[in-house]
Amino acid sequence: MSLLEVNALRVRLRGPDGPVEAVRGVSFSLDRGQTMGLVGESGCGKSMTALALLGLLPEGGLLHGSVRFEGRELTQLSDRELCRLRGNRIAMVFQEPMTALNPLHSIGRQIAEPLCLHRGLSSEAARGVAGELLHRVGMPDARARLDAYPHQLSGGQRQRALIAMALACEPDLLIADEPTTALDVTIQAQILELIVDLVHERGMALILISHDLGVIAETVERVAVMYAGRIVEMGPVATVFGRLAHPYSRGLFAAIPRIGGGRSGGGRGRLAAIPGRVPDLAALPTGCAFADRCGHAQPVCRLAEPPPLAVGPEHWAACGRLDAVLASDG
Amino acid sequence: MSSPAALAGRGVLRRALRHPSFASGGALTLLLVGVAALSLAWTPHSAYLIQVRQRLLPPSGLHWLGTDTLGRDVLSMLMVGAQNSIMVGVVAVSIGLTAGVALGLLAAARRGWVEEAVMRLADFGFAFPAILLAILFTAVFGPSAVNAIIAIGIFNVPVFARIGRAAANVVWAREFVLAARAAGKGRLRITLEHVLPNILPILVVQATIQFAIAILAEAALSYLGLGTQPPNPSWGRMLNEAQTMIFTAPLLAVFPGIAIALSVLGLNLMGDGLRDLVDPRLARAR
Numbered sequence: 001m002s003l004l005e006v007n008a009l010r011v012r013l014r015g016p017d018g019p020v021e022a023v024r025g026v027s028f029s030l031d032r033g034q035t036m037g038l039v040g041e042s043g044c045g046k047s048m049t050a051l052a053l054l055g056l057l058p059e060g061g062l063l064h065g066s067v068r069f070e071g072r073e074l075t076q077l078s079d080r081e082l083c084r085l086r087g088n089r090i091a092m093v094f095q096e097p098m099t100a101l102n103p104l105h106s107i108g109r110q111i112a113e114p115l116c117l118h119r120g121l122s123s124e125a126a127r128g129v130a131g132e133l134l135h136r137v138g139m140p141d142a143r144a145r146l147d148a149y150p151h152q153l154s155g156g157q158r159q160r161a162l163i164a165m166a167l168a169c170e171p172d173l174l175i176a177d178e179p180t181t182a183l184d185v186t187i188q189a190q191i192l193e194l195i196v197d198l199v200h201e202r203g204m205a206l207i208l209i210s211h212d213l214g215v216i217a218e219t220v221e222r223v224a225v226m227y228a229g230r231i232v233e234m235g236p237v238a239t240v241f242g243r244l245a246h247p248y249s250r251g252l253f254a255a256i257p258r259i260g261g262g263r264s265g266g267g268r269g270r271l272a273a274i275p276g277r278v279p280d281l282a283a284l285p286t287g288c289a290f291a292d293r294c295g296h297a298q299p300v301c302r303l304a305e306p307p308p309l310a311v312g313p314e315h316w317a318a319c320g321r322l323d324a325v326l327a328s329d330g
Numbered sequence: 331m332s333s334p335a336a337l338a339g340r341g342v343l344r345r346a347l348r349h350p351s352f353a354s355g356g357a358l359t360l361l362l363v364g365v366a367a368l369s370l371a372w373t374p375h376s377a378y379l380i381q382v383r384q385r386l387l388p389p390s391g392l393h394w395l396g397t398d399t400l401g402r403d404v405l406s407m408l409m410v411g412a413q414n415s416i417m418v419g420v421v422a423v424s425i426g427l428t429a430g431v432a433l434g435l436l437a438a439a440r441r442g443w444v445e446e447a448v449m450r451l452a453d454f455g456f457a458f459p460a461i462l463l464a465i466l467f468t469a470v471f472g473p474s475a476v477n478a479i480i481a482i483g484i485f486n487v488p489v490f491a492r493i494g495r496a497a498a499n500v501v502w503a504r505e506f507v508l509a510a511r512a513a514g515k516g517r518l519r520i521t522l523e524h525v526l527p528n529i530l531p532i533l534v535v536q537a538t539i540q541f542a543i544a545i546l547a548e549a550a551l552s553y554l555g556l557g558t559q560p561p562n563p564s565w566g567r568m569l570n571e572a573q574t575m576i577f578t579a580p581l582l583a584v585f586p587g588i589a590i591a592l593s594v595l596g597l598n599l600m601g602d603g604l605r606d607l608v609d610p611r612l613a614r615a616r
Contacts, residue, residue, distance in 0.1 A: 056511055059441050080516070087513030094512075099505040104527050114513045165513065 002029040003172055003205050004053070007066040011045070011052050011229075014060035020281045022048040024229035025065070032172060035199060035206040037216035037237070039252070040226035041278055046209045049226075050175045053207075054090060055082045069173070088118040091166035093195075095178035097158035101150040107134075107161045108146030114168040133164040137194060156187035163194065170202060177209045192219050213256060217241055225249045228279055228289035230305075235315030245317035247294045247325055248274070288320060296321045296328070345607065352603020358596025366412035375403035377410040377563050386579050395585050398568070399575060404582065407563040408589050414475070414564050415593060418548040418557075419541040421479045426486020427537055433487070434494025435525060438502055439517045448491060455488030461550060468556040475564075478557035482547045486540050493536050497529035504528075531608035538601035542594040549590050565590050 011023035023045040030036055038046045052063055055074060067074040069090065074082065086092075091114075094100040101110060111133055112126035121129065127146065134142035137160040150158055159179060166174060176195060180188035196219055199206045208220050216223050217237055224234040225246060233246040244250045251274035276293035279285065285292065287302035294301070298321060306320035319325060346352050369377075374394065381401035389396045395404040437448040464481035471477045501507060502525065510520050551557035552566030560567070565586040572582035 054512055056508065083514045083516050085514070086511065087515075092509070092512040094505055094509055096505055100509040102506045102510070102524055102528075105523075113515075117514055117519075162509070165509075 001071050002031050003070060004030040005066070005068040006049075006053070007068070009049065009052060009065040009067060010063070011048050011057060012062040012064070013048070013058060015282050017282055021284070022229055022281060023052060024284075026226075026229075026231055028224060028231065028234065030173070030205045030207065032205050033200075033203050034222065035196075035208065035220040037220035037223045038207060038209045038226055039211065039213060039216050039223060041211060041252075043278055043281070044226045045229040046211075046226055047177050050092065050177050050207065050209055053175065054086055054092060055079075056086075084118070087114045087166075087171075088169045089171055090173045090175065091169070091171035093159075093162050093166045093174065093176040093179045096182050097155050097162055098150075098182065100162055101158055103150050106147050106149055107153070107158075108148075111146075111161065111165045111168055114165065118169045129168070130164070133168060134161065136198075137161075137164045137167070138190070139164070155183055156191065159183060159187075159191055160194070163191070163198070167198060167202075171204060173205045173207070174199065175207045175209070178211070179208075180215065181210070181212070188215070195219070213241075213253060225252065228284065229281060230289070230318065232290070232319070233311075233315075233317040234308075235311070239312055239315045243311065243315075243326075245311040245315070245322060245326060246290075246319050247296055247321075248290045249317070250325075251293075288318075294321075296325050342607070346603070349603045349607060351599040352607060355596045355599025355601070355603055358592055359600050362412055362593050362596060363416065365409050366416050369406075369409035369413055373403075373406035373409050375406045377402060377406040378561050379403075386575070386582075389581070396579075396581060398582055399571060399579075402563075404568075404585055407568060408565070408585060411563045411565045411568065411586070411589070412593075414558055414562065415545045415548060415590075418475070418479050418482065419544045422482035422486055422544040422548075423537050423540050425480070425483025426490050426540060427533065429483075430487040430490025430492075431494040431526075431533060433491040434496075435498050435521050437491070437495045438498030438525065439521050445495070449495065452488035452491045455485070456492075460485040460547060464547070464551050465554070465556060468551070473556045473559065475558040475562065478548055478551045481551070482544050485547070486544070489540060490533070490536065493532065494529065497532045498525050501525045501528045531604075535601050535605045535608060538597055538604060542597035542601070545590065545593055545597070 006029065007027050009023055009026045010021065013020045013022050026045070026049055028036065038049065040046050051057060053067055053074070055077070057063060063075055065075070069085070074085070077085070101107065108127055108130050111130035112123060115121045115126035115129055116123060131143045131146055134145060139145050139157060139160050145153070153161065163179070179195065180191050183191060192215060195206070195208070198204070206220065208216065210216050221237060222235065223237050223240050224231045225248065226232065227248045233240065233244070233249045240249070244253055254272040255274060257271055274293055279289055279292065285302065287304055288294070288297070288306050291297040291301040301320050306318045308316040308318045309322045310316050311322070311326070379402060381397070384397050384401040385399055387393055387397040393403050393405070395408070398404055398407070433448050437445040463485055464478065467481040467484070468477050507520060507524055510524055515523070548557055548564070549566035549569065552564040553570045555567070555570065557566060558564035568586040569583055572579070572586070575582055
């Protein structure tokens, strides 16, 4: 039994023009000590998948499918039972360290709170642990910073405080939603390194959400590429990046700017972009959602959703023209 | 109280005192409170003593603001009336604040049909003319200061329910609330620990303004004879009694009028100033 088993997860949100399918049948499983990355454009359903795992859908959101955590079906739990899991067994680090901390409370109090809430620690004991945690996440002068307010810290320091908060109860699963997107590149590397170290040190499972392929490649063992609410390609990082199979993954990879040319055409070539736009989730075409932007698309692609096809060991892609795409490498 | 202003640094008090409307409004409000406090211990004459032979005296060294139709000292009546106004304001705003904010927070925390129900109830309260509500209330339960206060308090409930819900909804959409939910906190805890402290400044500003409105409403009700009953002095009733004498002794109407106007002006200026101090973006936008 895996720590986390997600099966055919669907999320339907209330949009301005009727329901929107933000997540359309996502399945994966994760064990303790394993790390996985979710990668894709804005609005592809990465964050919504993460929030759905915690039962934190926005107002009017509907959830279908199954999320099993240690064999327990989370979608069946009451709000009270979910509250006992959140921040305790499953913790989350958010994208914006500037806004994810309450400006009115000291960070010491905010880190200590989950300990009081889930572990029943006294506030003094929790404060002691909070000090240790801040020290562990590399906050300079940790004990003195317990009484600091969020506005007195830099972005990197705030993200460290948020990570300390998420780690307080030693969760089994850590979900990090774009934890470094709002940070300087130099700080980014430090924070990622910290997260990876902590995951190995405590044997947690990690789901890292990012739109940055570089971050994913350096941080996790397994990657899932999401497009329009579905996982279109999944596999071990080395295998997937060694042989990208889905046309969307390839487009995403080609769109990374590289210093000193090496882009399509070489030299001062234009940055490769995926033509077209992300389809409107409220009015998805039948068949493959990527067909309209895909160079390999054939009429058959528009008939039905392509099933996942094996590319290599543990590596699959949901593309109906997989053979042609792989053959196009020459 | 942990308002952002209190956290912004030590310069807050200095900044507040330099703010023209907050400083002048605060001074007027302080004057009102000071006069009311003083009247508890001392008034130049008794505010209740009727001396018909000394009726309608103009201002003099003995009676600084003159006497009314029953020979009572106007200054003393105004001073005791200030107590009345403050009491009405404090109690009525407290009723509205407690019940209204509780409803607004509930609406924001539960959303769905609870929110709909609370807001339609608030709409109903708004649509009903306040004075009519008060007249209705006193007609049923009899005219008295207490009933006037309750009626004004009820009128305040939808105001605070609406503003509480709107402000709370903004806080609920903030990422730190999502982070708090992801940390396993329930709705009640989040409401008390995260939402309420963050909307407190807005509520304080609104409470100041509602305080001024409550003073006006009480004066209006007393003027109509539905509020404070004789012999307790009230600014509204002083206006009412001065009405028949408006051509022989116009000053009798002027003094309570000035008292009401200055109190309301002071509270409104203070509310405006507070709003600027709490939300500097609004101040710059002007």
